[in-house]
Amino acid sequence: QVQLVESGGGSVQPGEHLRLSCAATGSIRSTDTMGWYRQAPGTERELVATRSGATRSTTNITYADSVKGRFTIHRDHAAKTVDLQMNSLKNEDTAVYYCYARVVVHGEANDYWGQGTQVTVSA
Numbered sequence: 001q002v003q004l005v006e007s008g009g010g011s012v013q014p015g016e017h018l019r020l021s022c023a024a025t026g027s028i029r030s031t032d033t034m035g036w037y038r039q040a041p042g043t044e045r046e047l048v049a050t051r052s053g054a055t056r057s058t059t060n061i062t063y064a065d066s067v068k069g070r071f072t073i074h075r076d077h078a079a080k081t082v083d084l085q086m087n088s089l090k091n092e093d094t095a096v097y098y099c100y101a102r103v104v105v106h107g108e109a110n111d112y113w114g115q116g117t118q119v120t121v122s123a
Contacts, residue, residue, distance in 0.1 A: 001026050002024055002025065002026035002027070002028060002101055002103055002110075002112045003024065003025045003026060003112070004022055004023070004024050004099040004100070004101060004112055004113065004114035005022065005023050005024075005025075005099075005114060005115070006020060006021065006022045006097065006098070006099045006114040006115065006116065006117040007020070007021050007022075007023075007117065008020040008021050008083075008117065009097060009117030009118045009119050010118075010119070010120070011120040011121075011122070012089055012119075012120070012121055013121070013122070013123055014089060014090055014091060014121055014122075014123060015088060015089065016089055016121075017085070017086055017087045017088070017089060018086045018089065018119060019083060019084065019085050019086065020036065020083060020084040020086065020097055020099075020117060020119070021081060021082075021083045022034070022036070022081060022082045022083070022099030022114055023079070023080065023081050024080040024081070024082075024099075024101060024112075025080070026103075027103070028080050028101060028103055029103075030052070030053060030054030030077040031052060031053065031054070031058075031104070032052060032101060032102060032103045032104060033050050033051070033052040033100075033101065033102040034050070034051060034052070034075060034082040034099070034100065034101045034102075035047070035048070035049050035050030035051055035062075035073060035082060035099075035100050035101075036048040036049050036050075036073065036082070036084045036097055036098065036099060036100065037097070037098045037100050038093075038095035038096065038097045038098065038119075039095055039096050039098070039116075040092075040094060040095040040096075043095075045098065046064065047062065047064055048063070048064050048067055048071065048084065048097065049061070049062065049063045049064070049067065049071055049072075049073040049084060050062045050073070050100070051073045051075045051082065054077055061073060066092070067086075067093075070086065070087050070088045070089075071084060071085065071086050071087070072084075072085040072087075073085075082099065084097070086119070089119075089121045090121060091121050091122060091123075092121075093119060093121050094119060094120050094121050094122070095118075095119060096116040096117065096118050096119075097116065097117050097118075097119050098113050098114055098115075098116045099113070099114035100112070100113055100114075
């Protein structure tokens with residue numbers, strides 16, 4: 001069983017930055033995917049950024065088009081953490097951000113979610 005705990009949300013003004021952190025307990029390998037999704041009121045949950053792999057040649061990183069160039073995902077395999085550095089925040093980045101992990105065991109994928117952390121961007 002995997003548990004994910006987020007921290008680092010808050011309220012900021014447009015153009016400012018925030019860093020979200022997620023710590024996992026349980027068995028997660030570097031080949032498993034960890035990342036972040038978000039959900040704004042009245043919308044579906046959407047991918048923000050995910051990362052898997054431990055070496056330069058095996059690392060796979062995905063960003064939503066809306067955050068490319070502004071957000072960076074960091075992962076520490078030993079500590080089992082995944083962070084999201086969010087720069088140049090915009091009003092439309094306001095949402096609840098969820099830490100995510102997909103753990104594959106014996107070919108079966110299991111998805112895990114954190115409880116969510118609120119990010120509010122407003123002037």
